[in-house]
Each structure stands twice: as structure tokens, then as C-alpha cells.
Amino acid sequence: MALSTLSVSIFGFVAQLGMQISSLTVMVFLRFAIPFVIALPFLHFSKAFKNLRTQTLGMQILRAIFVLVSQYSLFYYLTSASLLNAMMLWNTTPIFIPLITWVCFGKKSAKSTWLSVILGVIGVACILKPDQGIIDTFSLWGLLAGFATAFSQVLFGENRLIERNDVNLFYLFFLTTLMSFFILVIFEVFIENEFVEVFSKVFFQGWRPYLLILILGVGSIGNQIVRGIAYGYARPASLAPFLYLSVLFSGVLDWVLYGLVPDFLFLLGAILISLGSVFRVWYAPKV
Secondary structure, eight states, X not given: OHHHHHHHHHXXXXXXXXXXXXXXXXXXXXXXXXXXXXXXXXXXXXXXXXXXXXXXXXHHHHHHXXXXXXXXXXXXXXXXXXXHHHHHHHTTHHHHHHHHHHHHHOOOOOHHHHHHHHHHHHHHHHHHOGGGTXXXXXXXXXXXXHHHHHHHHHHHHHXXXXXXXXXXXXXXXXXXXXXXXXXXXXXXXXXXXXXHHHHHXXXXXXXXXXXXXXXXXXXXXXXXXXXXXXXXXXXXHHHGGGGXXXXXXXXXXXXXXXXXXXXXXXXXXXXXXXXXXXXXXXXXXXX
């Protein structure tokens, strides 16, 4: 989960750069299409291509829809927000996961999970200082990204108990690529009439766009693989507090790449976030 959250932070940074050179619909499409193309050779040599039948097609489709809602919301929010703020709102996910798990599947989370979530929320508040205006109407897009991600992760966890990780990986990238392509065509061809122009900005502007797309692809696959491994050992609600680490990693990226030196509250928040994640491991009920 730590590796997964690091991938999420890097992904958010690269996505923010990508939005500067292309449109929302193109970047979301490439965010799924490139990983799908990269993953195909590996899936070919796994058991996935030998048996693509899934017992949970409806759940796979529903998960793909929530993933798309999350990514469109996040990418749109990144057009006018810092990476750190985006990661904070995206990582309201741990708050929603136990609630969704309880309401939809009737599975209650341990008290240690809720305590870890509370520590994470306080840590995030210390880092982002909500009194400075982060919460506004535009932030609803960031919150929507967090809620949709939470729902997709709960579905991912349920699927992981039934399907192999490679099968889940195939259906996620296949369905999201297909759906995002239809959305891209509808928006860029029939609404904006700029289908050729938006792609030319990506593929005919030197080497930088190609590098960004490659990082998006590799990071997306890596995130899904390591998170799938994690969900094979524990339920999403139990691992939810670890998602707060992406806020910490994003703060470090802002520090290293943009020279934004963390203050005392940032360091305090980072400590609380880390303690919340470690506490969840130490005091998780043994099953």
C-alpha cells in the first residue's frame, strides 16, 4: 500500500503536467489506454488470456464507471489546484470506504480503523490548513474524486476475493479504455470539433509528452498490481489509512520540485498521518 500511494502521488504530479499540454478527455483516455497497451504482452503470458471469463462482470463494469468518474473529477480539479490540495481531497477516500463497506455490504470496520482515519484527517488538516480557503465550491470536484475512488476500491476489494489479480487488471483497463474513448469521441468530435488538434498537441510536441504518457502508463499498472497484492492480504477498509501517505508524498514532491519548504504544521501532519497508518497495522484485529 505504501508503494501504491507513492505511485498515486507521482501519477498526480504527471497528470497535472499533462493537463498543460492537452485536453481533459484526451489525458483521461491516454491514462487508461497506454497502461492497457503496456499490460497486454504481460497478460498474454499470464492466465488471463487463457480464461477471460469473469464471474462478476456487473461489478467490473460498475467499478470501471466509478474509476472514470474519479479520474475525470481529479484531472479537472488539477487544472486549477495544487497537487497537495488535490491529494488531500482525493484522500477523503479512507473516510468513505468504511461507510460504503458498512452500508453496501453490511461489514463493520474495527475501532482501530476509525481511529487511524481520524488521525489521518487531523494530519491532513494540519498540512493543508483549511482556514486558508481550500474548501470552496470547486473543491467539490476533488471530493467527488475521493468518493468515487472509495467506491471503486470497495468493489476492487470484493472482486479480489473472487477473481485473480490479472483478470481484474484486464477488465479495468479494457473497460475504462473503451468507455473513455467513447467519451473522447463524443466530446472532441461532436461538441468541440477538435479531435485532430488535441492529439497533435500530445504527439507532435517533442519528447516530453511521450515521457509523461509513459510514466502515466507504468505508474497506473504498478499501482493496480501492488494494490491488488495488498487487497489479497487485507480488506480495503483495513488498509484505507495508508492512502493518506499520498498526501505526505505529494508534499515532499512539492518541496523537492518547487522548493515549497514544509512548515511546522506540515511536519506535525506528516507525523500524524504516518502514525495513523502504522497504528492500523499494529492494532489490526488478527483474522
